[in-house]
Amino acid sequence: GAGVSQSPSNKVTEKGKDVELRCDPISGHTALYWYRQSLGQGLEFLIYFQGNSAPDKSGLPSDRFSAERTGGSVSTLTIQRTQQEDSAVYLCASSPSTGTSGYEQYFGPGTRLTVT
Amino acid sequence: AQTVTQSQPEMSVQEAETVTLSCTYDTSENNYYLFWYKQPPSRQMILVIRQEAYKQQNATENRFSVNFQKAAKSFSLKISDSQLGDTAMYFCAAADYNYGQNFVFGPGTRLSVLP
Numbered sequence: 001g002a003g004v005s006q007s008p009s010n011k012v013t014e015k016g017k018d019v020e021l022r023c024d025p026i027s028g029h030t031a032l033y034w035y036r037q038s039l040g041q042g043l044e045f046l047i048y049f050q051g052n053s054a055p056d057k058s059g060l061p062s063d064r065f066s067a068e069r070t071g072g073s074v075s076t077l078t079i080q081r082t083q084q085e086d087s088a089v090y091l092c093a094s095s096p097s098t099g100t101s102g103y104e105q106y107f108g109p110g111t112r113l114t115v116t
Numbered sequence: 117a118q119t120v121t122q123s124q125p126e127m128s129v130q131e132a133e134t135v136t137l138s139c140t141y142d143t144s145e146n147n148y149y150l151f152w153y154k155q156p157p158s159r160q161m162i163l164v165i166r167q168e169a170y171k172q173q174n175a176t177e178n179r180f181s182v183n184f185q186k187a188a189k190s191f192s193l194k195i196s197d198s199q200l201g202d203t204a205m206y207f208c209a210a211a212d213y214n215y216g217q218n219f220v221f222g223p224g225t226r227l228s229v230l231p
Contacts, residue, residue, distance in 0.1 A: 040226075043221045
């Protein structure tokens, strides 16, 4: 079946502009995660959605970052007034959260954001 | 809260040889999952292997196997017959059994397989 998809794959934007990054999770997966990965570094947790519960926003680095998940499926990560330090790869992952797979996460290919 | 530590930032191995990547974790939970993920230069994260904490038997997936020591909170990954395509970042991760949002990744180990 189809995996997790993200768009765009690459985004170059000017400092101060707003950007929207999209994630389409695997159908039926109730959990969705956003991570940020700077060049050659590990994963920085940003936000977590689980079904209809309130999202866990504890990883968002500032109030310029926000995310929503519509209808329990597609998610959009929005970064307002982008700064150069926002340049990174943004990864999305989804998880079934139940069954034999447990909390195994399935990752998308990521969006590489470059702020000039 | 869980923490995951990978003490080897970089490793290298000759093609066809065996290498072991270390991972230790800390959790107060009794039920949890452990994972190894691989991220090749193409950047797509791929699950390599998973282990349920309640299972004593070590998980194995072809050339990949783990040494799970629950008491020591250790979860190492052994790659046998290393191949050039194994060159990647490897991340160890832990997830609470009951709370999916508590999914923690280690800092990663960069593995280079040398011809």
